[in-house]
Amino acid sequence: MDIKKVKRSEDYSAWYNNxxxxxxxxxxxxxxxxxxxxxxxxxxxxxxxxxxxxxxxETGHVNAYFPxxxxxxxxxxxxSHVDGFAKECAVVTHYRLKVxxxxxxxxxxxxxxxxxxxxxxxxxxxxxxxxxRDWIQSYRDLPILVNQWANVVRWEMRTRLFLRTAEFxxxxxxxxxxxxxxxxxxxxxxxxxxxxxxxxxLAVPVIKGVKTPNERFAGALDTYCIEGLMQDGKALQMxxxxxxxxxxxxxxxxxxxxxxxxxxxxxxTSWGVSTRLMGALxxxxxxxxxxxxxxxxxxxxxxxxxxxxxxDANEAVLKKAEEYFFALKKAGIRVKLDDRDTQSPGFKxxxxxxxxxxxxxxxxxRDVQNGALEVARRDTKEKQSMAETDLVHKIEHLxxxxxxxxxxxxxxxxxxxxxxxxxWEEFKDVLENKTGFVSAHWDGSTETELKIKEExxxxxxxxxxxxxEEAGTCVYSGKPSTQRVLFAKAY
Amino acid sequence: MDIKKVKRSEDYSAWYNNxxxxxxxxxxxxxxxxxxxxxxxxxxxxxxxxxxxxxxxETGHVNAYFPxxxxxxxxxxxxSHVDGFAKECAVVTHYRLKVxxxxxxxxxxxxxxxxxxxxxxxxxxxxxxxxxRDWIQSYRDLPILVNQWANVVRWEMRTRLFLRTAEFxxxxxxxxxxxxxxxxxxxxxxxxxxxxxxxxxLAVPVIKGVKTPNERFAGALDTYCIEGLMQDGKALQMxxxxxxxxxxxxxxxxxxxxxxxxxxxxxxTSWGVSTRLMGALxxxxxxxxxxxxxxxxxxxxxxxxxxxxxxDANEAVLKKAEEYFFALKKAGIRVKLDDRDTQSPGFKxxxxxxxxxxxxxxxxxRDVQNGALEVARRDTKEKQSMAETDLVHKIEHLxxxxxxxxxxxxxxxxxxxxxxxxxWEEFKDVLENKTGFVSAHWDGSTETELKIKEExxxxxxxxxxxxxEEAGTCVYSGKPSTQRVLFAKAY
Numbered sequence: 001m002d003i004k005k006v007k008r009s010e011d012y013s014a015w016y017n018n019x020x021x022x023x024x025x026x027x028x029x030x031x032x033x034x035x036x037x038x039x040x041x042x043x044x045x046x047x048x049x050x051x052x053x054x055x056x057x058e059t060g061h062v063n064a065y066f067p068x069x070x071x072x073x074x075x076x077x078x079x080s081h082v083d084g085f086a087k088e089c090a091v092v093t094h095y096r097l098k099v100x101x102x103x104x105x106x107x108x109x110x111x112x113x114x115x116x117x118x119x120x121x122x123x124x125x126x127x128x129x130x131x132x133r134d135w136i137q138s139y140r141d142l143p144i145l146v147n148q149w150a151n152v153v154r155w156e157m158r159t160r161l162f163l164r165t166a167e168f169x170x171x172x173x174x175x176x177x178x179x180x181x182x183x184x185x186x187x188x189x190x191x192x193x194x195x196x197x198x199x200x201x202l203a204v205p206v207i208k209g210v211k212t213p214n215e216r217f218a219g220a221l222d223t224y225c226i227e228g229l230m231q232d233g234k235a236l237q238m239x240x241x242x243x244x245x246x247x248x249x250x251x252x253x254x255x256x257x258x259x260x261x262x263x264x265x266x267x268x269t270s271w272g273v274s275t276r277l278m279g280a281l282x283x284x285x286x287x288x289x290x291x292x293x294x295x296x297x298x299x300x301x302x303x304x305x306x307x308x309x310x311x312d313a314n315e316a317v318l319k320k321a322e323e324y325f326f327a328l329k330k331a332g333i334r335v336k337l338d339d340r341d342t343q344s345p346g347f348k349x350x351x352x353x354x355x356x357x358x359x360x361x362x363x364x365x366r367d368v369q370n371g372a373l374e375v376a377r378r379d380t381k382e383k384q385s386m387a388e389t390d391l392v393h394k395i396e397h398l399x400x401x402x403x404x405x406x407x408x409x410x411x412x413x414x415x416x417x418x419x420x421x422x423x424w425e426e427f428k429d430v431l432e433n434k435t436g437f438v439s440a441h442w443d444g445s446t447e448t449e450l451k452i453k454e455e456x457x458x459x460x461x462x463x464x465x466x467x468x469e470e471a472g473t474c475v476y477s478g479k480p481s482t483q484r485v486l487f488a489k490a491y
Numbered sequence: 492m493d494i495k496k497v498k499r500s501e502d503y504s505a506w507y508n509n510x511x512x513x514x515x516x517x518x519x520x521x522x523x524x525x526x527x528x529x530x531x532x533x534x535x536x537x538x539x540x541x542x543x544x545x546x547x548x549e550t551g552h553v554n555a556y557f558p559x560x561x562x563x564x565x566x567x568x569x570x571s572h573v574d575g576f577a578k579e580c581a582v583v584t585h586y587r588l589k590v591x592x593x594x595x596x597x598x599x600x601x602x603x604x605x606x607x608x609x610x611x612x613x614x615x616x617x618x619x620x621x622x623x624r625d626w627i628q629s630y631r632d633l634p635i636l637v638n639q640w641a642n643v644v645r646w647e648m649r650t651r652l653f654l655r656t657a658e659f660x661x662x663x664x665x666x667x668x669x670x671x672x673x674x675x676x677x678x679x680x681x682x683x684x685x686x687x688x689x690x691x692x693l694a695v696p697v698i699k700g701v702k703t704p705n706e707r708f709a710g711a712l713d714t715y716c717i718e719g720l721m722q723d724g725k726a727l728q729m730x731x732x733x734x735x736x737x738x739x740x741x742x743x744x745x746x747x748x749x750x751x752x753x754x755x756x757x758x759x760t761s762w763g764v765s766t767r768l769m770g771a772l773x774x775x776x777x778x779x780x781x782x783x784x785x786x787x788x789x790x791x792x793x794x795x796x797x798x799x800x801x802x803d804a805n806e807a808v809l810k811k812a813e814e815y816f817f818a819l820k821k822a823g824i825r826v827k828l829d830d831r832d833t834q835s836p837g838f839k840x841x842x843x844x845x846x847x848x849x850x851x852x853x854x855x856x857r858d859v860q861n862g863a864l865e866v867a868r869r870d871t872k873e874k875q876s877m878a879e880t881d882l883v884h885k886i887e888h889l890x891x892x893x894x895x896x897x898x899x900x901x902x903x904x905x906x907x908x909x910x911x912x913x914x915w916e917e918f919k920d921v922l923e924n925k926t927g928f929v930s931a932h933w934d935g936s937t938e939t940e941l942k943i944k945e946e947x948x949x950x951x952x953x954x955x956x957x958x959x960e961e962a963g964t965c966v967y968s969g970k971p972s973t974q975r976v977l978f979a980k981a982y
Contacts, residue, residue, distance in 0.1 A: 030565070030621050031609065034558035039637060042555045064533045067525035068611075068642055068658050069581075072588070074521070076597045086588040090560075091599050092611065093584045095646040097563070097577040106567045108582050108608055117599055118522065120559075120583065120611070130521050146530060151559055151642065155586040167559050 007288050012232040017161070019282060023291045023354050026161045026278075033159045033166030040355065041278065043299035045169065048277060049149065051201050051296070052171065055193050061145040061173060066127050068151075069118035074126040077251040081125065084218020088155040090120040090166075120153040125219060125270055128174045129248040136176060136266055138257045143186070144176040162279040163236075163491050170274035176266045178256065180245070183267035184222075187243040190271040191224045194239040202277065203294040203406040204228045204284045205414050206238060207437075207486065209462025214446045217270075221245040227461045227486070229414045230283035233435025235461045235488035238280050241271035279491070284410050285379075291356030292378055294406050295399040302328055302335040302395060303357045305348050307364035320368045324361065324391060331392045333399070353378065358402045359395065379405055420484065427475050427487075431458055437488045441481035443474035452476050458487040498779050503723040508652070510773060514782045514845050517652045517769075524650045524657030531846065532769060534790035536660065539768060540640065542692050542787070543662065546684045552636045552664060557618050559642075560609035565617040568742040572616065575709020579646040581611040581657075611644040616710060616761055619665045620739040627667060627757055629748045634677070635667040653770040654727075654982050661765035667757045669747065671736070674758035675713075678734040681762040682715045685730035693768065694785040694897040695719045695775045696905050697729060698928075698977065700953025705937045708761075712736040718952045718977070720905045721774035724926025726952045726979035729771050732762035770982070775901050776870075782847030783869055785897050786890040793819055793826040793886060794848045796839050798855035811859050815852065815882060822883045824890070844869065849893050850886060870896055911975065918966050918978070922949055928979045932972035934965035943967050949978040 008015045020026055025041030028034075037045065053063075069092060075082040096112030099105070121127065128146075135141060149171050159165050173190060177183040191208055198206045206226035216223045220242035228238045246265040249255070254266045285292040295301050306321040308314045321337055328335040336357075338348055345362065352360055362374040373391075376383045379402050386394060417436025421427045430438050442448060442460065453459050463485045472481045499506045511517055516532030519525075528536065544554075560583060566573040587603030590596070612618065619637075626632060644658050653659075664681060668674040682699055689697045697717035707714040711733035719729045737756040740746070745757045776783040786792050797812040799805045812828055819826040827848075829839055836853065843851055853865040864882075867874045870893050877885060908927025912918045921929050933939060933951065944950050954976045963972045 027622075027625075029558045030618065031558045031560045031562060034560060036558065036622055037556040039553035039555045043553065045556075046554060062530035062534065063537060064530045065528040065536075065660065067520045067522045067527065068644065069522045069525060071522060072597060072599075075588070082588075082597055086590075086597065089586065089588050090583045090609070091585040091588065092581045093599065094582040095580065097566070097573075097580050097582065097610070099577075106563060106573055106577060108563075108584065118581070119588070127521065131518075131527055134518075153559065169556065 008231070008286075015288075016283065019286055019290060020161045023356065025282070025291075028159075028161070031166075033156055035161050035165045035167070037169075037275070040299065044281070044293070044297055045275060045278060047297050047299065048201070049171075052193075052197055052273065053149075055197060056147050056171075056173070059145075059189060059193060061147045061175075064146045064148060065150070066124050066131065066148060068121055070121050070124070070127045072117045072119055074130060075119060077126065078219050078247055081219035081251075085122045085154070089122060090153045090155055092118040092120065121150070122152055122154045123270075123272075124148065124150070124152075124172055125174065125244070125248050125268075126252070129252040129254060129268070132176055132266070133252055133254045136254055136256050139178050139259055142176060142178045142256060142266070143182065145173075145186075146175065147171055147173045160279075160491075162275055162282070165275075168275045170272050172270060172272040175269045176249075176254070177269070178258070178264075178267070180267050183245075183269050184243050187222070187224055187241045187269045187271070190269070191226065191239075191241040194241065194271070194273060195226050198226055198228065198238055198277075198280075199407060201294070201296045202281050202284070203296075203403060203410060204238070204280055205407065205411040207462060207464055209464040209467075209486065211240075211462060212446070212449060212460045212485075214449055215460065217242045219244060219247050221247070224465075225462050227488075228280050228284065229417055229436060229488070230280070230491070231413070232283070233417060233489075235437065235490040236276075236280050236283065237461070237490065238277060239271070239273040242269060244268035244270060285406050286356065289350075289381075290354030292406070293356035293358060295358045295403050298356065298358050299334060300336045300352075300355070300357045301333050301399055302359045302361060303348075303352045304335065304337045304361045304363070305345055305352075306337075306339055307345050307362055308341065309365070313365045313368070316368050317363055317365055321363055324363070324373070324388075327392055328395060331396065333392075333395065349376075359398060377402060379409075418486070421475065422472075424475055428456060431456055431487070431489065435489070437461065437486045439484045439486055440475040441470075441472035441483070442485050443477045443479035443481055445477070445479075448474060448477050448479075452487070457489050459490055461486045461488050461490060499722070499777075506779075507774065510777055510781060511652045514847065516773070516782075519650075519652070522657075524647055526650075526652050526656045526658070528660075528766070531790065535772070535784070535788055536766060536769060538788050538790065539692070540662075543684075543688055543764065544640075546688060547638050547662075547664070550636075550680060550684060552638045552666075554640065555637045556639060556641070557615050557622065559612055561612050561615070561618045563608045563610055565621060566610060568617065569710050569738055572710035572742075576613045576645070580613060581644045581646055583609040583611065612641070613643055613645045614761075614763070615639065615641070615643075615663055616665065616735070616739050616759075617743070620743040620745055620759070623667055623757070624743055624745045627745055627747050630669050630750055633667055633669045633747060633757065634673065636664075636677075637666065638662055638664045651770075651982075653766055653773070656766075659766045661763050663761060663763040666760045667740075667745070668760070669749070669755075669758070671758050674736075674760050675734050678713070678715055678732045678760045678762070681760070682717065682730075682732040685717050685732065685762070685764060689717055689719065689729055689768075689771075690898060692785070692787045693772050693775070694787075694894060694901060695729070695771055696898065696902040698953060698955055700955040700958075700977065702731075702953060703937070703940060703951045703976075705940055706951065708733045710735060710738050712738070715956075716953050718979075719771050719775065720908055720927060720979070721771070721982070722904070723774070724908060724980075726928065726981040727767075727771050727774065728952070728981065729768060730762070730764040733760060735759035735761060776897050777847065780841075780872075781845035783897070784847035784849060786849045786894050789847065789849050790825060791827045791843075791846070791848045792824050792890055793850040793852060794839075794843045795826065795828045795852045795854070796836055796843075797828075797830055798836050798853055799832065800856070804856045804859070807859050808854055808856055812854055815854070815864070815879075818883055819886060822887065824883075824886065840867075850889060868893060870900075909977070912966065913963075915966055919947060922947055922978070922980065926980070928952065928977045930975045930977055931966040932961075932963035932974070933976050934968045934970035934972055936968075936970075939965060939968045939970075943978070948980050950981055952977045952979050952981060
């Protein structure tokens with residue numbers, strides 16, 4: 001397999017691209033910047049969707065669908081919002097093609113020009129708040145707790161599969177509340193939902209925090225985030241939850257009548273995660289042999305490979321393999337029996353390693369005689385012979401173990417890669433040589449933040465929630481500081 | 492409720508629009524032709540998706556995702572395809588907005604013009620077959636059985652919520668096969684999946700048939716369809732499955748090496764259903780009181796309304812209502828307990844009628860004393876007092892009965908509205924006065940088909956599968972004919 005041509009330790013970026021390709025997760029399309037999500041990659045995304053959607057519904061949210069297109073004028077209504085997105089908008093200007101009479105080529109029909117250009121949504125605050133104006137009259141109409149699963153487009157010049165593409169898939173929650181307190185509570189609640197999902201499904205430990213003003217979502221009063229740390233020591237923003245205040249309510253004139261019969265503007269939140277999570281998943285657990293999937297996300301949790309030999313007792317082996325298959329399937333485990341006779345066991349082993357299947361079971365004629373089977377873990381690559389007694393429970397337990405081990409391994413790595421520094425030299429040294437999060441005092445100014453970024457490419461990933469107060473001096477400016485914040489180079 | 496202002500028998504079209512609005516299913520957006528699917532409507536669509544997706548997976552299909560945008564040049568590669576879609580394409584020409592220096596307004600940046608315009612996908616055959624070229628080398632790579640859930644855009648001037656909108660949601664299956672036989676088998680298999688879904692989930696009887704050449708999908712050799720009949724006697728195409736032959740393989744040069752080591756073009760199918768099915772659902776079962784939902788699709792299958800009175804034994808009533816709620820929920824029934832004290836029972840009854848909830852349970856103090864409850868069916872509006880013994884089984888049985896009754900009622904209506912005619916006068920008379928499907932001899936020419944359409948607005952909905960051979964003369968031209976086909980006015 002060509003994946004092995006590039007080692008993770010040698011060229012992380014090339015290793016990532018190779019893995020995405022050879023594990024059949026995604027590929028570049030003929031449309032610049034847009035990806036094709038291949039069936040195996042999409043199956044993982046579907047599991048993510050199902051796990052997230054269940055959590056959204058358990059916290060009282062419902063799904064809805066709003067238009068793909070946003071009238072250009074809507075953007076201008078919230079000033080910082082248009083600043084944030086204007087430079088990367090796909091713009092629809094015409095609604096018809098025609099055959100050119102001279103060249104006989106298909107051309108855009110100049111007569112079919114739209115009166116007002118439409119933007120392909122980069123995010124839906126504007127069209128949704130324009131809709132909410134009609135949905136909200138009184139406090140009885142609040143809260144509105146709506147989520148949308150959708151595709152969005154942000155025109156990117158430098159793209160990277162899953163991490164940065166012109167079109168990507170995501171969910172965007174847009175909620176409306178009677179008070180600021182309730183909206184802030186919602187913002188934090190959804191951050192907790194994301195953190196729970198990241199840690200317990202993706203097995204990726206995350207730091208919950210708040211962004212600096214400079215890193216805020218365009219139109220937000222506060223942006224909360226979860227930040228993960230990838231194996232190469234770079235951080236990845238994995239989800240954001242925004243407290244939007246009354247900005248969009250004011251821009252779209254959305255008021256409600258309070259219990260006291262007064263008119264007030266409505267309070268808003270929005271929150272989203274995207275197919276970027278596929279990148280986080282890959283870069284948290286995988287290795288030189290390919291993808292490593294946490295069992296809760298794996299489309300195939302267990303694969304059974306019968307070891308068939310010429311002239312051997314193949315029938316008994318196949319029968320036993322089927323018996324295991326049905327027993328595991330019945331227990332709700334996502335199991336696959338690969339009894340193809342066109343490929344060797346060795347080929348199959350490599351294939352399922354590449355695809356990250358957490359547990360592989362192999363059974364040969366001798367195993368059948370012994371009432372045993374060989375079980376291999378993808379995460380540690382350990383193999384063991386296992387008696388078939390109580391097989392289902394043993395496998396269930398093993399899958400739990402793998403899930404926990406992946407999380408613990410990622411957590412250990414991250415713990416080793418949060419480094420408190422107290423001088424500018426140390427800051428640069430850790431960032432370059434040790435990598436990971438650098439915990440340092442910062443004077444709180446955007447000016448310093450931007451200078452540090454310029455000199456080192458490190459950004460402030462977040463101010464962790466419940467950050468302890470600690471008097472100190474800014475690592476860059478020497479000015480007084482009240483707390484440490486987390487810097488890192490990031491995707 | 493304003494829904495009652497318009498009766499179904501008086502103005503079917505206005506009744507439909509009213510129902511979609513007041514049952515909170517969808518509404519027009521600020522973007523011309525695009526709809527907002529509201530949470531209640533979207534919950535029904537989600538159930539449709541889950542039921543369809545399960546059927547697709549059971550028949551061996553996997554999901555994937557392809558780009559929203561299609562390069563303009565791709566369209567030109569399959570001649571009839573571009574003819575079919577060019578007149579209704581949303582075209583992206585630019586990728587950036589900017590602030591105009593004079594007016595300070597947000598304008599399209601003329602410097603950010605795309606080299607080649609991008610079309611927002613109206614359907615994805617071209618981008619997908621361009622991708623398949625890299626996925627398919629040998630017979631071992633076939634078949635490819637891929638489905639995509641996506642939004643698509645076909646610029647429509649006259650729109651109608653769910654039935655005809657510029658943007659709609661759908662699924663599109665795109666499969667690739669080694670032989671024509673296998674592709675035709677797939678085309679028919681998916682037609683059967685659609686028919687099964689329509690009849691057993693939507694409770695809408697459908698006629699399976701094949702389209703005339705004139706009504707074929709742009710680029711298909713054969714288009715199969717399922718056709719339903721709405722309450723106003725108009726037909727609705729509810730799903731199509733296309734045998735595409737080698738047209739797209741040739742247009743995008745997709746060949747494979749056969750077992751015999753020869754190069755052959757690949758055979759294709761595509762098939763789709765859309766949010767249009769929401770229209771079919773509404774127009775098959777609903778009445779002057781509102782929506783009527785078949786239980787298998789209803790987001791709420793049973794609603795429990797406690798009848799609370801001042802000074803009465805409310806606590807016992809609420810306790811009993813909760814007991815029923817948990818018993819039904821535990822059995823997997825989608826049940827809601829509406830114990831709001833801000834609305835009267837009468838208000839709630841009307842609301843759940845409007846929303847089409849199949850079963851309503853009411854419990855008052857006397858019911859509690861008697862160990863009984865009042866059960867109302869949405870489909871027949873019958874009410875009965877029911878002893879609480881064995882409640883869960885009784886309700887499960889009732890939901891089945893309602894599902895079957897809705898299907899049978901729609902089937903009876905349709906059976907009464909397929910009329911065989913033998914003269915042109917009779918044809919026009921039935922079409923105008925009785926409405927429904929008209930079964931008539933047709934000479935097989937597109938010319939006659941178009942003339943009939945021009946004179947009567949009726950189109951050939953399909954040539955039913957397994958249509959009996961029957962010698963006759965064309966009802967319009969008098970020329971010889973070998974079989975009857977189904978005409979109707981249609982949405």
